[in-house]
Amino acid sequence: MKTENPSISEIINELAEDRSKYFNSIAPPVIQASNFSFDTVDQFRDAILHEESAYIYSRGNNPTVDILRKKLAALDHAEDALVLNSGASAIYASVVANVKSGDHIVSVKKPYGWAQHLFEKILPRFGVETTYVDGTDVKNFEQALRPTTKIIYLESPNSWTFELQDLKAVAELAKANQVLTICDNSYCSSLYQRPIDYGIDISFQSATKYLNGHSDVVAGVISGTKEMINKIFSNELMTAGLGISPFHAWLMIRGLRTLPIRLKKSSKNARMIVSFLKTFLEVESISYPFDPLFPQYDLAKEQMEDTGGLFSFVLKAEKVEVIEKFCQGLQHFLMAVSWGGYESLVMPAIVGMEKGTINMDNPEHRRIRMYVGIEEPEYLIEDLKRGLEAMKKR
């Protein structure tokens, strides 16, 4: 690092890279090695006794992973970070590292599905209980606190309906009660929201989404204090083997180079598509945090720099077939989970339900999530017109 507060470009292009060590190559090498050797017994011992700061074995540290790790910590304004083999690993490690039997967690309601699974299926087996609250009002967190509460778990915004939590207010409440805060920051990524700046203790993301950005790597990142990161490294990461592989880290370093430009284009495209969809009678409502009609618009504008390309909307449809025709009528928007890559995607809520349980009177069953990628706007608009036309066909 050359300066105290490196710019985004400095972080992405220079931080943690020492090109003189690898023939001045512009791109860093993949150190595709499982283990590292030592010249003396003393050096070997010293490394073994301080594995958190040594290259011994790539389940722990690896030089390529290290470059990425330092960049991601800096982007998050954190002291340190860990790069894991999935966003789900990031959820698992950051939560499990901070609870024991008898503890209680207060979580924002309907967090990411696998966080729910952890809270409802796995942690109860070890005597850890979770209470869900509506996170749009900080009072709900306060009311749910117990003497045994150890974690307040946040996801702001969430990735379906985009409700926010006031990160600063929740962090203050938590600090006053000696409760740790963890926030899923996948929607905004490190460029559009930095939970740590608001006093949140641990910020994590699915790096599969924007950070890697090319629909070809599953990864996660956890950012926090050096002390917290060392604790997670020495326990959850080392015992469960949750680290990312050197090659995947290398792909992510490559992906990171274009993060700012990708995010900017995706956000711009999303705003354009949201305005376009608003002109259609078939669209009942749109959930997009930077839409002035969004219930938490003011908080979104205050807390987030921008949105990226994800939003959802409710279609007017009396039959399931109408939703199917819309989604299947699209030729460029691909039907898929996830987001954050080049390609625009569509995912209707009904794919998560048994067919017999779908009820078209419930607007949530008519919700469709869209990820707007970084294609040319005309290409996307033309496709949406095609989908909306297909919907009306018998």
Ligand SMILES: *Cc1c(COP(=O)(O)O)cnc(C)c1O
């Ligand atoms: C995708 C996602 C995750 C999980 O990340 P993986 O990389 O898929 O394991 C967690 N939270 C949110 C909000 C996500 O979108």
